[in-house]
Structures are given as structure tokens and as C-alpha cells.
Amino acid sequence: MSAPGRGATDLGSISLPSRTAAPGEGITTDELALAARNHAMPAEALRWEVTPPGLHYVLTHYDIPDADAQSWAVTVTGAVERDLLLSLEDLATMEQHTVRVTMECAGNGRAGVDPRPLSQPWITGAVGTADWSGVRVKDVLADAGISANAVDVVFCGADHGVERGVEQDYERALSLHHALDPDLILATTMNGMPLPPQHGFPLRLVVPGWYGMTSVKWLREIRLVDEQFTGYQHQAYRLKRNRDDVGTPVTRIEPRALLAPPGFPDFMSRTRVVEAGHTEIRGRAWSGWGLVTRVEFSPDDGVTWSDCTLHEDKGVYAWRAFSTAWDAVPGPARLRVRATDATGRVQPLDPVTTLGGFTNNADQAVTVVVR
Numbered sequence: 001m002s003a004p005g006r007g008a009t010d011l012g013s014i015s016l017p018s019r020t021a022a023p024g025e026g027i028t029t030d031e032l033a034l035a036a037r038n039h040a041m042p043a044e045a046l047r048w049e050v051t052p053p054g055l056h057y058v059l060t061h062y063d064i065p066d067a068d069a070q071s072w073a074v075t076v077t078g079a080v081e082r083d084l085l086l087s088l089e090d091l092a093t094m095e096q097h098t099v100r101v102t103m104e105c106a107g108n109g110r111a112g113v114d115p116r117p118l119s120q121p122w123i124t125g126a127v128g129t130a131d132w133s134g135v136r137v138k139d140v141l142a143d144a145g146i147s148a149n150a151v152d153v154v155f156c157g158a159d160h161g162v163e164r165g166v167e168q169d170y171e172r173a174l175s176l177h178h179a180l181d182p183d184l185i186l187a188t189t190m191n192g193m194p195l196p197p198q199h200g201f202p203l204r205l206v207v208p209g210w211y212g213m214t215s216v217k218w219l220r221e222i223r224l225v226d227e228q229f230t231g232y233q234h235q236a237y238r239l240k241r242n243r244d245d246v247g248t249p250v251t252r253i254e255p256r257a258l259l260a261p262p263g264f265p266d267f268m269s270r271t272r273v274v275e276a277g278h279t280e281i282r283g284r285a286w287s288g289w290g291l292v293t294r295v296e297f298s299p300d301d302g303v304t305w306s307d308c309t310l311h312e313d314k315g316v317y318a319w320r321a322f323s324t325a326w327d328a329v330p331g332p333a334r335l336r337v338r339a340t341d342a343t344g345r346v347q348p349l350d351p352v353t354t355l356g357g358f359t360n361n362a363d364q365a366v367t368v369v370v371r
């Protein structure tokens with residue numbers, strides 16, 4: 001479409017096509033560099049209902065753009081009755097809303113896929129929960145007036161880069177129907193504070209229940225288009241079995257439960273040391289498809305399972321705390337948890353293998369030594 005500088009660019013070897021690791025191939029320097037830039041939420045941060053600033057996971061495809069709040073404006077263009085140019089001051093005069101959202105990267109779990117797709121090698125920590133506040137997307141669209149021919153709403157970030165040889169601004173779209181969902185927010189604050197640079201300062205889209213790639217950061221343009229959007233990030237985020245498979249789009253977050261690890265860790269292996277006897281097991285579980293209705297705990301690597309106590313439901317888009325008691329007996333153990341949601345989706349016990357390593361929500365195992 002109209003954004004400048006997009007399309008195939010001859011940059012030689014710097015932007016290679018996607019590939020999977022060769023058998024036995026260790027983590028590459030490129031993957032290590034991505035993993036160091038894009039950090040996970042430390043597992044112990046599961047103790048907090050709302051993730052403290054700085055501990056929420058971060059995923060940024062290109063660079064964090066330079067952003068000046070005074071001059072920042074978002075344009076609303078395309079299939080609208082009138083173009084809008086909204087400053088942060090303009091947005092501040094509109095009705096404000098807050099949503100508590102557990103956000104997760106679609107690539108969470110990728111490092112557990114075999115063969116491993118080379119990309120950000122998330123283990124299980126690409127998640128966090130925040131209170132996002134700002135204006136409703138539907139209110140902004142109503143101010144612009146939606147033309148009868150509008151089909152999709154494209155959200156464009158201020159960041160620019162090249163990915164697998166394709167130069168682009170970071171863009172994702174939603175169907176007009178989805179964009180009018182009253183829970184979608186153009187957020188100016190995270191946990192009551194201005195957005196940190198890495199989370200989209202000064203303005204980002206927040207799409208509750210969907211994997212993170214659709215919550216466009218550093219939002220500078222909202223463009224209504226009269227046909228289905230097929231930009232790069234829509235081609236990239238598809239569940240494919242192989243290169244010939246057209247696949248299906250990555251959308252809502254699959255259920256996952258994580259343990260707030262008990263005891264204390266070993267520096268290198270992260271194995272937990274736990275004292276024998278009564279141990280309180282705690283964690284949080286979420287799903288973008290519906291409320292978490294069950295979390296099961298296994299103290300013996302999946303041989304036996306028992307139901308955990310589910311704590312108060314804090315809204316359909318926020319993770320739900322769970323707990324259970326474990327009578328720890330001396331020796332090594334592998335603790336596992338798995339979540340089920342209201343739609344009947346259950347976390348699988350084996351990795352979900354797709355070409356891009358998306359939506360691998362296989363249950364987590366925590367290695368423990370009980371003394």
C-alpha cells in the first residue's frame with residue numbers, strides 16, 4: 001500500500017529467509033542477540049497479579065523508535081468520512097478506559113520446538129500482565145466516520161526495518177468488526193504510568209486476548225482499507241506445517257499455566273531446591289479463548305495429576321491465580337501444570353510443532369531437588 005520504502009530490498013546476505021536449526025545445532029549468535037534484547041518475564045514475577053514495570057516481557061522486531069510526546073500524532077485515514085490527526089492532548093480529552101490484559105508473544109515456547117525455528121528463542125516467559133489505559137479504538141473510528149466500503153483497519157507503528165529481505169514499517173490489521181470491540185484500547189499508560197519506551201511510548205494498540213503481535217506499539221497511523229490486508233506481518237504469523245502449507249492465521253492466545261517456582265534456584269541450571277514436607281504450589285494461568293476453568297498439578301512428571309484451587313477471576317483477559325499443596329518427598333522431581341479453559345482447550349503434554357514455532361503451549365516442567 002502507500003507506506004514508503006517497502007518491498008523486496010537487495011541487501012545480500014544480511015536478511016536471510018527463515019530456517020529451522022540443523023539436527024543438534026545449538027543456539028546461534030543471532031538468536032542469542034535477539035534473546036538478550038527481547039527479555040522474558042522472570043518466573044518469580046508470577047507472584048504479582050499485575051507485572052511490575054520492567055519485568056513484563058518485551059518483543060521488538062526492529063529498533064525502539066525515537067518518540068517525542070509533544071509532537072506525536074496518530075492519523076486516521078483511508079476509508080473514513082474525514083481524516084483525523086490526533087495529538088496526545090486530543091486523545092486525553094476523550095473518554096478513558098482501562099483493561100487488565102495478560103499479553104503473550106505467539107512465539108512463547110519456540111525454543112521447545114524440534115526442529116527449532118531460528119528466531120527469538122523463547123522458553124516459557126514471553127508473558128506479562130498490565131493495566132492499559134487510553135481511548136477506545138471504536139470511539140476514534142466513530143469520530144472519523146467509517147465509510148461503507150471499509151473492510152480492515154491497519155495499525156502502523158513508527159518503527160521501520162527489514163525482515164527476511166522485506167523492508168517495512170511494522171503493520172498489523174484487524175477486521176472492522178474486531179476493531180469495533182469495546183475492549184480494544186489505544187493506550188497511553190501502562191499500570192498508571194506513561195508507556196515505557198520499549199512498550200510503545202507514547203501510544204500503542206492493545207488487543208486483549210490475542211497474541212502480542214497484533215498490539216502495535218508506537219502507533220502513528222490507523223488506515224481503513226477496502227480489502228483484506230495481506231501485509232508482511234500477516235503472512236509471517238501463520239500456523240504452517242511446512243513451506244508449501246498456506247496455513248491459518250495466528251489469533252487468540254492458547255491456554256497456558258506457569259508455576260511461580262518453589263524454593264530457591266541453582267544459578268546455572270535453574271533447578272529448584274525445596275525443603276521436604278508441605279510446600280505451597282502457586283502460579284497463574286490464562287487463555288485468550290475464555291476463562292481458565294481448571295489447572296492440574298503433577299508432582300511426578302505427568303504420572304499423576306490433581307486439581308488446583310482456582311482463585312478469583314480478575315476479568316476474562318487477565319491471568320487467574322491457582323494454588324495447591326504438595327507434600328514434597330526427598331529426591332529429584334519434575335513438577336508439571338496444565339490449564340483448561342471454558343472452551344475446553346487443554347494444554348498439550350507434547351510440543352506443538354509449526355514452521356514458525358508459534359503457539360507452542362506444551363505444559364511446563366519445573367525441575368526440583370527436594371532435601
Ligand SMILES: Nc1nc2c(c(=O)[nH]1)N[C@H]1C(S)=C(S)[C@@H](COP(=O)(O)O)O[C@H]1N2
Nearest residue numbers: 057058059060061105157170212213216217
Ligand atoms: N510497532 C511494533 N509493534 C509491535 C511489535 C513491533 O516489533 N513493532 N512487536 C509485536 C510483538 S511480536 C509482540 S509479542 C508485542 C510485545 O509487546 P511488549 O514488548 O509490550 O510486551 O508487541 C507487538 N507490537
Ligand SMILES: [Mo]
Nearest residue numbers: 059105106213
Ligand atoms: Mo510476539
